[in-house]
Amino acid sequence: MWLKFISLAIFGIAMAHLEGVVVVYLCKALDFNEDGSNINFLQKFPKKYLLIERTREAATIIMLVVLAILVGNGLLDMIILFLWTFAFWDLFYYVSLYVLIKWPNSLKTIDVLFLIPKPWIAPVWVPISISSITILSISLYMLF
Numbered sequence: 001m002w003l004k005f006i007s008l009a010i011f012g013i014a015m016a017h018l019e020g021v022v023v024v025y026l027c028k029a030l031d032f033n034e035d036g037s038n039i040n041f042l043q044k045f046p047k048k049y050l051l052i053e054r055t056r057e058a059a060t061i062i063m064l065v066v067l068a069i070l071v072g073n074g075l076l077d078m079i080i081l082f083l084w085t086f087a088f089w090d091l092f093y094y095v096s097l098y099v100l101i102k103w104p105n106s107l108k109t110i111d112v113l114f115l116i117p118k119p120w121i122a123p124v125w126v127p128i129s130i131s132s133i134t135i136l137s138i139s140l141y142m143l144f
Contacts, residue, residue, distance in 0.1 A: 001142065004071060008081060011067070012088030019060065019089070020096030026053075027101075037110040042119060054115050064089065084138050091131035094124060 026032075030049075032041045045053075064085050072078030097103050104111065107125040114120040 004081075005084060005138075005142065008067070008071065008085045009088045012085040013092045015060070015063070016089045016092035017096045019093050020100055022056070023097065024100050038112050039110055039121060042112050050115065057114060057116055060089075080138055080141070083134055087131040087134035087138075090127050091135070094128055 027041070030041075030045070032038070032044075064082055067085060068078045068082035072081045094104065103109075104124045107123065107128065109124050110121060111124050111127075112119050112121055113127055
């Protein structure tokens with residue numbers, strides 16, 4: 001069982017890095033300064049590319065759902081595996097961005113977390129906390 005969870009954590013970390021690299025290239029291509037919040041970037045983001053970005057986000061969720069379905073045994077197991085992999089992906093997305101471009105410069109930095117169905121905006125500490133709590137909770141659940 002632990003091999004499955006470790007493998008999914010590694011998958012989530014690799015997927016997070018891939019997404020981080022995409023965001024770095026996107027920021028560079030659109031000449032966005034990575035120093036502060038990306039809310040201004042969202043306002044300047046061309047509308048036609050917002051739709052493309054939403055499809056990328058949807059594809060990410062679809063990949064995580066399909067993976068959980070393929071690996072899970074029963075609905076509860078699939079939900080747990082989805083949340084586990086999602087949490088590693090979300091947490092290490094920020095780690096990857098920090099390693100690549102030193103962003104965010106603070107856990108208080110405001111981020112556009114998700115664009116579906118509308119922009120979700122919060123300080124970076126919110127998704128990092130939720131992901132960390134999810135990983136800890138599932139780890140404790142597996143122990144007992």
